[in-house]
Amino acid sequence: MSQLNVPDEDHIVRYVGWNQVAKDADDTVLGISAEAFRRRYNEDGLSVNWLERADADAANKLRRTVELLTAGIAIGKKSRVAIANVAAFKAICVSRHARVRIVHIPIDGNEPHSEVRQLSRDDDEILELLASESVTAHHLCLDVLS
Amino acid sequence: MTSIFGNAAIRQSLGITGLGQSLSFDAAGTKALFQSTEEKNFTASSAALASAPAIKSTEERLFDAKASAKIYTAQVEVAMRINENWRKQLFRQIDSVLDADEWMLGDEPLTTESYQTFLRLMFIIQPRIKPGLGMTSDGNLMAIWQADDMRLTIYCFGDDDLRYVLSYMEEGKRRTAAADASIFNVRKLLAVFQPDKWFGNEPA
Structure with missing residues (x-):
């Protein structure tokens, strides 16, 4: 069965733990670090959620997405979600000669779950570019849920 | 056996509270941990903590990592010219990156x-x-x-x-x-x- 590509005009949302948030020595948040986009050794793809696919009206899609991303886990008070446009994300990868696919991979309890495939976990520069250029917004999970 | 963190003043100065009370080491090991401030290779986590139970909870592993980092800092703070303000900041940062409430399942402690x-x-x-x-x-x-x-x-x-x-x-x-x-x-x-x-x- 062919996998559905997440459309270029849509957005992906990535859960970012506190240790992958870029901050200064006083823990003032500066942005999202490249490490937030590095998949683990045992992961085939980078786990994200397809924002527009969330089963909620437009105003509540991010809230619903965070609910799905954090279901069953203890949410850190300082954990965040980072939002990126699919086209911009892929364009950055292409600029570094990486042809990634962002595909819809539903999982139990999280239908909009998707994955970024063929993104190297070892290309530090592409991960830095994604962190600094593709993220259009990032929010505290608890703020989104409140 | 005496607790390496049994001295309240040391515990306070290192910012170590809670789980540390359950960790203990023999007296010789304790002395060895603090005898040098210029040792390159600090082995508290691998040697002194090796006697602890094999299976530890995430909180215990995070505590061990915090303790190792803080003890190493205390060991080298004179040689590495770590002043009190910076040490306090470092300890706060160590607590922050090893905060059990923020920990992501599957991550390895420092x-x-x-x-x-x-x-x-x-x-x-x-x-x-x-x-x-x-x-x-x-x-x-x-x-x-x-x-x-x-x-x-x-x-x-x-x-x-x-x-x-x-x-x-x-x-x-x-x-x-x-x-x-x-x-x-x-x-x-x-x-x-x-x-x-x-x-x-x-x-x-």
């Missing part, structure tokens, strides 16, 4: 080897602006500096090995660079990028 490399890096480059800290999922510390739209991240591995990743804007385009380094040559490798804009030091 390794002692990574922390040693980080502290030795700080001693060598002596940045006026101290970095923010983050961690990789496999337990390595990241030192992060950001000045305007320029960011420098230095990954600290064991054996004084590093990897730096940086990005900056040039003529409207974001440029990046990354390379392996060691604490001994990182300043030289970064020189072309004028790292003092991140470190806040006077240009050499």
